Amino acid sequence: MRSIVCVKRVPETPTFEIVPPTGLRFREGTNFAMNAFDEFAVEEALQQKDKHGGEVVALSLGPAENEKILKDCLAMGATGAFRLWDPEFGGGDPFATAYLLSLAIRKLGDFDLVFCGREAIDGQSGLVGPLLARALGATPITYLAKIREIDLSGRTLVVERQLEGGREVLKARLPAVLCCTKDINHPRYPSLLGIRKAAKVEVPVWGVAELGADAARIGAAGARLRVESVAPPPARAGGELLAGDAEQVTDALVERILGLKIL
Amino acid sequence: MSRIARVWVVVEYAKAGILGTSFEALGIARDLCADGGVTAVVLGEKVAHLAPRFFPYGADRVLAVEDARLKVYRTEPYASALAALARARGPQLVLFPGSTRGRDASAALAAELGAPLVVDASDIRVEDGEPVFTRPSFGGNLFSTIRAVGVGPRLATVRARAFPMPTATDGRSGDVETVAPTIDDAAIRTEVLGFEAETGSVVNLVDANVIVSGGRGLGKPENFSLVRDLADAVGGAVGASRAVVDAGWIPYVHQVGQTGRTVKPKLYIACGISGAIQHLAGMRTSDTIIAINKDASAPIFKVATWGVVGDLFEIVPLLTKKIRARLGK
Numbered sequence: 001m002r003s004i005v006c007v008k009r010v011p012e013t014p015t016f017e018i019v020p021p022t023g024l025r026f027r028e029g030t031n032f033a034m035n036a037f038d039e040f041a042v043e044e045a046l047q048q049k050d051k052h053g054g055e056v057v058a059l060s061l062g063p064a065e066n067e068k069i070l071k072d073c074l075a076m077g078a079t080g081a082f083r084l085w086d087p088e089f090g091g092g093d094p095f096a097t098a099y100l101l102s103l104a105i106r107k108l109g110d111f112d113l114v115f116c117g118r119e120a121i122d123g124q125s126g127l128v129g130p131l132l133a134r135a136l137g138a139t140p141i142t143y144l145a146k147i148r149e150i151d152l153s154g155r156t157l158v159v160e161r162q163l164e165g166g167r168e169v170l171k172a173r174l175p176a177v178l179c180c181t182k183d184i185n186h187p188r189y190p191s192l193l194g195i196r197k198a199a200k201v202e203v204p205v206w207g208v209a210e211l212g213a214d215a216a217r218i219g220a221a222g223a224r225l226r227v228e229s230v231a232p233p234p235a236r237a238g239g240e241l242l243a244g245d246a247e248q249v250t251d252a253l254v255e256r257i258l259g260l261k262i263l
Numbered sequence: 264m265s266r267i268a269r270v271w272v273v274v275e276y277a278k279a280g281i282l283g284t285s286f287e288a289l290g291i292a293r294d295l296c297a298d299g300g301v302t303a304v305v306l307g308e309k310v311a312h313l314a315p316r317f318f319p320y321g322a323d324r325v326l327a328v329e330d331a332r333l334k335v336y337r338t339e340p341y342a343s344a345l346a347a348l349a350r351a352r353g354p355q356l357v358l359f360p361g362s363t364r365g366r367d368a369s370a371a372l373a374a375e376l377g378a379p380l381v382v383d384a385s386d387i388r389v390e391d392g393e394p395v396f397t398r399p400s401f402g403g404n405l406f407s408t409i410r411a412v413g414v415g416p417r418l419a420t421v422r423a424r425a426f427p428m429p430t431a432t433d434g435r436s437g438d439v440e441t442v443a444p445t446i447d448d449a450a451i452r453t454e455v456l457g458f459e460a461e462t463g464s465v466v467n468l469v470d471a472n473v474i475v476s477g478g479r480g481l482g483k484p485e486n487f488s489l490v491r492d493l494a495d496a497v498g499g500a501v502g503a504s505r506a507v508v509d510a511g512w513i514p515y516v517h518q519v520g521q522t523g524r525t526v527k528p529k530l531y532i533a534c535g536i537s538g539a540i541q542h543l544a545g546m547r548t549s550d551t552i553i554a555i556n557k558d559a560s561a562p563i564f565k566v567a568t569w570g571v572v573g574d575l576f577e578i579v580p581l582l583t584k585k586i587r588a589r590l591g592k
Contacts, residue, residue, distance in 0.1 A: 013540050014404035024405070036522045095377075121521050124400050125382040127370055130338075134374030139452040140338055142367045158456065162516070163363045164467050165279065166460040173452040182522055183515035224379035229408045233399070233547065239567045241559075249571045250581045253553065254589060256569060260551060262472055262529045263497055263590060 001054035001152060004105050005045045005115040006132070007038040007073060009066045010122045022227045034069040037117025040180040043187040044147065045115040046077045052150060055079040059104055061089060061097055067203050074198035075190030086207030091220035094123070098131035100218060103211040105136060112152065114177040118143060126179065133177035141172055142179045265392045270296040271354040272322070273304045273345065275365055276313060277336065283428070283470060284360035286320045288421040290429030292358055293321030295389050302326050302354070306341055308334040314439040319431035324438040332446055335455045336364055342371035344444035349376060354416050356394050361420040362469070369420050379411035380418040385425040394419070402521040402544020423469045424527040461516065468519065473499030473530045476519055476546075477507060480535020480556060480575055484512035489575070490534055493583045496592060502526070504536050520545035535575050538563030555579060
């Protein structure tokens with residue numbers, strides 16, 4: 001079985017200052033790491049490899065700093081990794097990202113499954129997976145909570161999707177793009193041996209030329225959405241600490257809750 | 264303010280009924296759109312009979328897209344049918360409810376049409392005949408104002424509870440058109456085998472008016488009963504912090520925060536939650552927030568409308584008892 005896993009490097013906390021009109025400056029000490037949802041995607045790809053054999057190739061789009069999360073994938077057990085970057089890729093939107101990932105995946109050849117996270121915790125659009133599926137002619141499967149079975153010879157899989165109020169059981173054709181939610185598995189820690197081996201791997205970088213990318217579809221030029229300004233969330237009105245013993249504060253809370261007239 | 268000529272709202276309809284955010288989307292469509300231009304689009308096997316439900320909330324016409332292949336929601340036939348209709352009729356703006364299904368359908372349609380999609384819009388206004396969107400990211404810590412580039416329809420999902428529920432205008436009516444869609448059979452790659460509904464307490468956090476959440480301060484998993492009892496008394500859903508979900512005290516579907524659900528209830532009651540930045544990201548836009556925590560320096564108090572510094576084991580059961588008494592439960 002051949003799987004691809006797409007990972008993004010994100011700030012773990014929203015600790016930034018706004019630089020008008022649309023820039024962000026992250027505070028010193030802000031930790032950047034693999035997007036939390038992508039860790040579940042990597043783990044799921046590896047678990048399926050353990051079951052069905054084959055390979056897991058990790059892809060990440062971004063500058064040199066992104067090499068760290070690709071090494072993390074290798075240390076966990078991925079069999080290969082490629083970084084997609086060219087200065088011209090900067091300023092792209094999910095359409096451009098999905099386009100570039102699709103070029104890289106096609107360049108790698110046949111595949112059965114592509115694993116992504118449900119969404120990135122920074123941009124939170126959850127668009128790259130579905131857009132990538134369309135670009136590859138693969139089945140888009142969002143909100144993946146469990147893989148029940150994969151039938152490689154019949155070219156199908158059965159999955160559970162976490163939706164509001166329950167889980168949908170879906171049979172789908174391969175190849176598919178799977179967008180993983182959090183409760184699908186518990187990501188493994190890289191082994192010491194894995195970390196040592198990953199440190200020695202040279203991660204190739206593919207740019208515009210290697211991917212044969214159309215300049216009109218990448219970077220700021222290819223973006224379909226333009227951010228005009230950014231702002232912090234509206235400040236909350238100052239809160240009130242309720243004083244008194246348990247009887248007094250609960251009396252005060254009951255009055256206030258009932259005063260909202262929503263129960 | 265100039266207005267948009269043709270706005271579609273793809274309403275969500277399933278066994279459970281019509282999703283509330285569908286009406287919120289109709290309300291904003293009504294505000295953005297020129298008179299006579301709001302179309303509610305409903306897809307299913309037999310759905311034309313639902314039309315009277317949409318007129319009072321702002322629809323000028325209802326497009327009932329009926330086909331046996333649309334009986335149960337699936338990404339590909341829905342996207343295929345919507346794409347063919349959008350190409351033929353040229354809506355300028357297509358809105359979806361911000362549910363898992365609305366997000367799924369809108370993304371597939373955007374892919375199919377190559378159309379720009381704004382996910383999770385919390386505000387939409389019109390400038391020079393163009394929709395201008397605001398959406399949160401970084402767990403509600405950044406609000407971006409966004410405009411789409413190029414030609415063709417603009418798509419957006421509407422964040423649940425970000426727009427007011429419109430008031431129904433009785434007696435309002437309009438045209439109902441039933442269409443048999445063009446669906447590319449070759450594009451259908453899935454089959455729904457079943458749906459396993461969650462049982463027990465309400466866990467649909469996104470739709471809940473009231474959420475009572477518990478965190479580490481509960482001490483051990485068994486103590487979640489305090490949170491469940493209060494949720495039961497106020498008719499709310501049960502939420503949880505990431506720490507207790509990761510510790511296995513309660514399933515992931517309850518998690519509020521950056522890697523869980525983003526919620527915006529009318530009332531959020533946080534019990535024993537210190538308020539890690541990832542948790543605040545998921546609930547800070549709630550209308551009213553009550554925090555009960557023994558540590559006065561906990562960050563949760565920075566977003567709380569009303570805070571109580573004290574022992575939750577004493578306060579929460581007492582609050583439950585008093586609310587039950589007042590509501591006659």
